[in-house]
Amino acid sequence: MNAKTRQRRPAFDREAGVAIAQALFHERGYDAVSLADLTQAMDIKPPSFYAAYGSKAALFERAMLRYAQENALPLDELLAPDRPPAEALPALLLAAAEQYGRDSVLRGCMITEGMRADDPAARRMAESLASGGLQAIRAYLDQVHPQDAESLADYVSVTLRGLSASACHGMPYERLTQVARTAGLLIAHELEADEPTTAS
Amino acid sequence: MNAKTRQRRPAFDREAGVAIAQALFHERGYDAVSLADLTQAMDIKPPSFYAAYGSKAALFERAMLRYAQENALPLDELLAPDRPPAEALPALLLAAAEQYGRDSVLRGCMITEGMRADDPAARRMAESLASGGLQAIRAYLDQVHPQDAESLADYVSVTLRGLSASACHGMPYERLTQVARTAGLLIAHELEADEPTTAS
DNA sequence: ACTTCTATATATCGACCGCTAAATAAAGTG
DNA sequence: CACTTTATTTAGCGGTCGATATATAGAAGT
Numbered sequence A, B: 001m002n003a004k005t006r007q008r009r010p011a012f013d014r015e016a017g018v019a020i021a022q023a024l025f026h027e028r029g030y031d032a033v034s035l036a037d038l039t040q041a042m043d044i045k046p047p048s049f050y051a052a053y054g055s056k057a058a059l060f061e062r063a064m065l066r067y068a069q070e071n072a073l074p075l076d077e078l079l080a081p082d083r084p085p086a087e088a089l090p091a092l093l094l095a096a097a098e099q100y101g102r103d104s105v106l107r108g109c110m111i112t113e114g115m116r117a118d119d120p121a122a123r124r125m126a127e128s129l130a131s132g133g134l135q136a137i138r139a140y141l142d143q144v145h146p147q148d149a150e151s152l153a154d155y156v157s158v159t160l161r162g163l164s165a166s167a168c169h170g171m172p173y174e175r176l177t178q179v180a181r182t183a184g185l186l187i188a189h190e191l192e193a194d195e196p197t198t199a200s
Numbered sequence C: 001a002c003t004t005c006t007a008t009a010t011a012t013c014g015a016c017c018g019c020t021a022a023a024t025a026a027a028g029t030g
Numbered sequence D: 001c002a003c004t005t006t007a008t009t010t011a012g013c014g015g016t017c018g019a020t021a022t023a024t025a026g027a028a029g030t
Helices: A014-028 A036-042 A046-053 A058-069 A083-101 A110-114 A118-144 A146-169 A173-196 B014-028 B036-042 B046-053 B055-070 B085-102 B112-116 B120-144 B146-169 B174-192
Strands: none
Touching: A014 A036, A014 A046, A014 A058, A014 A110, A014 A118, A036 A046, A036 B112, A046 A058, A046 A118, A058 A110, A083 A173, A083 B120, A110 A118, A118 A146, A118 A173, A118 B046, A146 B146, A146 B174, A173 B014, A173 B036, A173 B055, A173 B174, B014 B036, B014 B046, B014 B055, B014 B112, B036 B046, B036 B055, B046 B055, B055 B120, B085 B120, B085 B146, B112 B120, B112 B146, B120 B146, B146 B174
16 A cells, blocks of 8 residues: 555653743744744644643743743842842842843743733733732832832833843843843932931 | 626825824734734725735834824934933933823834834834934933943833833833833932032 | 553644735726 | 726735644553
8 A cells, every 4th residue: 555654753742842832932922933833843733732732822821830930030039028129129120131131042031021912811821920020029119118119119110121122122131231230220329318227 | 787886985095094004003013903904994905005005014114104203202302412411311211201101092102112023024114213213312322421321321222112111011101200200310310429520 | 462542643624814916996188 | 078097896815823623543451
């Protein structure tokens, strides 16, 4: 017979697939990565993909969770309640800039950028994951600087978004971290000028 | 005859079509607006669309140019060479925040967000338009504060990107402008502390 | 070895994408 | 009026999107 006896490869590594998807989604964003891109990168066929992950959006969520576990900033250390904000906030901004610009191909924050997906489901997943970090910043500031916690939290949030977007757009590591240092210095000087009443 | 004698409406207003496209692209971004969305909003058929504008990307460019002419910040006034940076930069940030958050549906900067399109041609058009504004900021700072013009320009650029992204994500007008005021204050204090040597 | 279950491969599906060829109605010109 | 030009119409192109129905190969249980 001319039958070429269809070949079947052993089961693929699902966790490795999540890692591959994480890299693709991080590099190009949710909308710009197609099923064909994913299945080709994982070297599997669409039915295997859907049997393993359910849908593109579900895999995106798993990829973001993996990203968060691997790359989340140590907010509980950076924003320890006994740390003065003039020290903690600059450290947070610098740590973020370093991470956003470290890898020349996986740039910016995967979750922050995920919130900009055109697909509503993917966007909501990213927003849900991001809200945790923002709440941590807000809770820290409510504790250590309640007089304008919202204003400071918003400033930090906007700066983080700007750093992520600039990283994605290609701003080099040195300039990204320099911006973070500048923003941190400005915050620190302002906070120290407002209330040097920590001693006495 | 059963001929329902196909009806034809008079030629449509091409400039009005650009305005409609501008609003759609600004609200949803280049990739999320389809040809069907555009032709339906303009109440024309695809061939009329292509006869008038050539392609979706070409219309996007016309829409961005129209946006720039209508909404561009008056950089030559805001960044007048005789204006001290401690006054000009906060004014620039506040003017941007006010514009980005003014309209509840057309949020953020259409050009800044256009640079994030998945389509490479659209992205390059937006980048080309955006580079003018960035160069103006850089040229101003080279003139009035050459010692760290790049660092300051990068800081302003990152903050503007963060403001635009936050506006698109829904941050209310009051909080956007408050962030701009905060960032402006920080810059002003730092600049005035560094060099009060304007007199003598 | 034989059956059962699971995960893979082939081959699409329907919807939508940006875009266009061919036919036809209105407007311009004598 | 007759003729040409221009812009609109209907209809559909080739392609890609995310996702699937069906058939079959390997792994597991006995």
